[in-house]
Amino acid sequence: xxHALLPEGFRDRLPPFADAAARLEQAILGAAYAHGYERVxxxxxxxxxxxxxxxxxxxxxxxxxxxxxxxxATLAIRPDMTAQIGRIAATRMGHHPRPVRLAYAGPxxxxxxxQLRPERxxxxxxxxxxxxxxxxxxxxxxxVVVEALAAAGVAGVSIDFTLPDLVDILAAGPFPVxxxxxxxxxxxxDAKDAGGVAAIAPAYLPLIEAAGLFEPAHExxxxxxxxxxxxxxxxxxxxxxxxxxxxxxxxxxxxxRHGFEYQSWLGxxxxxxGVLGEIGRGGSYTIVHEDGAEEAAIGFSLYADAIVAAGLGxxxxxxxxxxxxxxxxxxxxxxxxxxxxVTALEAGDTPEAQLCTHILVGSExxxx
Amino acid sequence: xxHALLPEGFRDRLPPFADAAARLEQAILGAAYAHGYERVxxxxxxxxxxxxxxxxxxxxxxxxxxxxxxxxATLAIRPDMTAQIGRIAATRMGHHPRPVRLAYAGPxxxxxxxQLRPERxxxxxxxxxxxxxxxxxxxxxxxVVVEALAAAGVAGVSIDFTLPDLVDILAAGPFPVxxxxxxxxxxxxDAKDAGGVAAIAPAYLPLIEAAGLFEPAHExxxxxxxxxxxxxxxxxxxxxxxxxxxxxxxxxxxxxRHGFEYQSWLGxxxxxxGVLGEIGRGGSYTIVHEDGAEEAAIGFSLYADAIVAAGLGxxxxxxxxxxxxxxxxxxxxxxxxxxxxVTALEAGDTPEAQLCTHILVGSExxxx
Numbered sequence: 001x002x003h004a005l006l007p008e009g010f011r012d013r014l015p016p017f018a019d020a021a022a023r024l025e026q027a028i029l030g031a032a033y034a035h036g037y038e039r040v041x042x043x044x045x046x047x048x049x050x051x052x053x054x055x056x057x058x059x060x061x062x063x064x065x066x067x068x069x070x071x072x073a074t075l076a077i078r079p080d081m082t083a084q085i086g087r088i089a090a091t092r093m094g095h096h097p098r099p100v101r102l103a104y105a106g107p108x109x110x111x112x113x114x115q116l117r118p119e120r121x122x123x124x125x126x127x128x129x130x131x132x133x134x135x136x137x138x139x140x141x142x143x144v145v146v147e148a149l150a151a152a153g154v155a156g157v158s159i160d161f162t163l164p165d166l167v168d169i170l171a172a173g174p175f176p177v178x179x180x181x182x183x184x185x186x187x188x189x190d191a192k193d194a195g196g197v198a199a200i201a202p203a204y205l206p207l208i209e210a211a212g213l214f215e216p217a218h219e220x221x222x223x224x225x226x227x228x229x230x231x232x233x234x235x236x237x238x239x240x241x242x243x244x245x246x247x248x249x250x251x252x253x254x255x256x257r258h259g260f261e262y263q264s265w266l267g268x269x270x271x272x273x274g275v276l277g278e279i280g281r282g283g284s285y286t287i288v289h290e291d292g293a294e295e296a297a298i299g300f301s302l303y304a305d306a307i308v309a310a311g312l313g314x315x316x317x318x319x320x321x322x323x324x325x326x327x328x329x330x331x332x333x334x335x336x337x338x339x340x341x342v343t344a345l346e347a348g349d350t351p352e353a354q355l356c357t358h359i360l361v362g363s364e365x366x367x368x
Numbered sequence: 369x370x371h372a373l374l375p376e377g378f379r380d381r382l383p384p385f386a387d388a389a390a391r392l393e394q395a396i397l398g399a400a401y402a403h404g405y406e407r408v409x410x411x412x413x414x415x416x417x418x419x420x421x422x423x424x425x426x427x428x429x430x431x432x433x434x435x436x437x438x439x440x441a442t443l444a445i446r447p448d449m450t451a452q453i454g455r456i457a458a459t460r461m462g463h464h465p466r467p468v469r470l471a472y473a474g475p476x477x478x479x480x481x482x483q484l485r486p487e488r489x490x491x492x493x494x495x496x497x498x499x500x501x502x503x504x505x506x507x508x509x510x511x512v513v514v515e516a517l518a519a520a521g522v523a524g525v526s527i528d529f530t531l532p533d534l535v536d537i538l539a540a541g542p543f544p545v546x547x548x549x550x551x552x553x554x555x556x557x558d559a560k561d562a563g564g565v566a567a568i569a570p571a572y573l574p575l576i577e578a579a580g581l582f583e584p585a586h587e588x589x590x591x592x593x594x595x596x597x598x599x600x601x602x603x604x605x606x607x608x609x610x611x612x613x614x615x616x617x618x619x620x621x622x623x624x625r626h627g628f629e630y631q632s633w634l635g636x637x638x639x640x641x642g643v644l645g646e647i648g649r650g651g652s653y654t655i656v657h658e659d660g661a662e663e664a665a666i667g668f669s670l671y672a673d674a675i676v677a678a679g680l681g682x683x684x685x686x687x688x689x690x691x692x693x694x695x696x697x698x699x700x701x702x703x704x705x706x707x708x709x710v711t712a713l714e715a716g717d718t719p720e721a722q723l724c725t726h727i728l729v730g731s732e733x734x735x736x
């Protein structure tokens with residue numbers, strides 16, 4: 001029967017992984033909370049028109065849509081929460097003094113999987129700092145993500161920085177490119193295709209080499225930027241990296257563009273030892289208000305599923321079996337001491353069936 | 369512009385309520401975890417056919433549906449999580465020794481609001497005990513819900529018991545009713561319409577009076593049940609109530625049926641002081657396996673939104689303002705002591721703008 005199967009890209013998380021994922025999320029949001037990031041919980045579905053165009057340059061996402069029988073409008077299940085946070089910051093929290101610090105966690109749904117991500121349902125956890133995208137703001141955001149991952153027990157974190165608007169800046173300044181060639185140039189740089197780049201704009205070739213470990217790559221990028229068009233960005237990157245030195249591995253890939261369609265001057269991908277692919281990403285971006293006004297913001301999102309799937313979430317499963325007929329006050333006392341106490345409800349029940357590691361004998365806890 | 373508005377029945381939860389809701393949920397699931405209820409996190413969407421018919425007698429729910437471009441099948445966004453837990457228990461956890469204890473929390477989506485609930489997105493939190501629906505199982509489930517609500521700080525809890533299959537039992541035994549009249553009789557009993565009940569089956573009239581505070585209602589129901597058709601249910605109710613005596617208010621409404629369409633011998637609604645309408649419900653039910661086999665289960669669901677909206681979630685919002693230029697090691701130390709420490713990122717920032725209750729002056733915390 002097909003009843004047992006889920007559609008491609010969907011899955012159930014079972015014990016003990018669902019609890020591990022919840023603990024991971026609590027640790028991440030707890031660290032962010034200590035920095036003042038308060039949680040918002042946006043609606044799971046909203047008017048499609050309210051999500052589109054909320055983040056400047058964001059493409060229309062591949063959202064699940066349905067016609068709402070009440071409003072007769074098309075609603076979308078959120079494919080991403082960042083645009084929702086932008087909407088909330090621009091509307092109901094529009095009167096709030098800036099910067100506003102917001103955190104969130106919840107499921108997002110994509111109609112189709114992407115090449116990089118076979119999942120169509122993901123759990124997104126993130127923080128957004130709205131009203132600033134300065135170096136100080138960027139330093140705080142990367143500090144929060146590093147502390148959050150440490151609190152969650154994720155080891156071997158590395159951050160790969162990029163400069164999403166690099167080509168725009170250079171093309172508008174020292175190295176002009178025909179407007180109709182800019183997209184192709186970005187593509188070739190993203191693919192590290194030296195031949196392709198040379199055919200369009202050879203001046204950009206050194207950018208391909210300016211990737212790798214942060215310090216040497218930064219140095220090569222500084223050498224490339226003789227005219228100083230990138231000075232503020234390069235100084236900013238250096239300043240941000242300084243706050244992280246010796247704590248996480250840092251790399252720089254200035255032309256990495258995939259997935260940074262709407263980011264402005266700064267983008268970063270987050271990796272961890274033992275996890276294939278990125279565990280999160282972040283960067284600066286621009287929120288578009290109702291009146292068309294634009295507002296700078298910066299933030300990050302983490303994908304808990306990838307982290308938990310790699311077994312990085314702490315799993316502690318000590319369970320105490322409480323035999324039939326035990327005084328409920330005794331098992332309540334064991335729970336009060338922090339035990340998971342599983343009560344036998346019928347004669348045939350056993351500690352093994354209940355995955356217990358310990359058993360209560362009289363009032364004594366014995367390991368099994 | 370309509371961008372700012374959400375569709376009817378949807379809403380964003382803002383600070384500090386979203387954090388309060390998350391803490392409430394953690395407290396509830398923490399209490400359940402201590403009883404051995406481990407979390408599962410079912411997919412947000414699944415094949416419509418996989419949800420329908422999973423719980424015996426459950427009606428097709430008003431789910432948001434969409435055609436999956438990958439499988440070309442109709443998928444449903446879950447309108448309820450209990451059927452999903454049933455699916456998981458019957459399939460991937462089918463081999464697990466019984467009883468299985470599972471907990472869950474997540475959003476559910478309804479295409480249309482109901483008369484009782486204007487919300488179309490709700491956060492459902494619950495526990496299911498699968499493989500048993502005995503008195504011992506029912507005592508554990510009500511114990512867990514009472515402890516969970518106490519852990520969450522919800523005061524003035526009351527539980528209203530019902531007997532969902534009461535009319536079926538009586539009609540098959542001492543008080544026969546024409547098959548085509550049973551639904552009408554249930555409706556009239558549910559509406560406490562003495563005239564309507566008298567017109568269909570006068571023998572059922574005393575049931576209308578057998579509602580109210582638990583002990584007198586139970587007594588009237590026992591008097592009504594001279595033939596003993598309900599003895600096991602009445603003894604069971606008494607036994608369950610005994611475990612709760614003096615801790616929560618108990619009522620009995622044996623013919624209450626609304627919302628208990630798929631429950632078997634036991635159902636209950638949960639109320640709390642200061643909250644309009646029920647905050648949760650539970651009862652015994654039957655899971656249908658892939659091969660048609662049936663399995664008894666019992667559980668409860670709570671609706672966090674109603675509880676938080678009533679202000680029952682604890683809200684603690686002490687925030688420490690860290691002035692510009694403070695040594696980051698100092699603010700880190702304050703966070704280590706449990707403070708929410710909000711760092712000024714630009715010269716104009718103020719404790720008031722950041723909703724802070726305290727300020728760091730040198731290394732000293734001062735209230736504002």
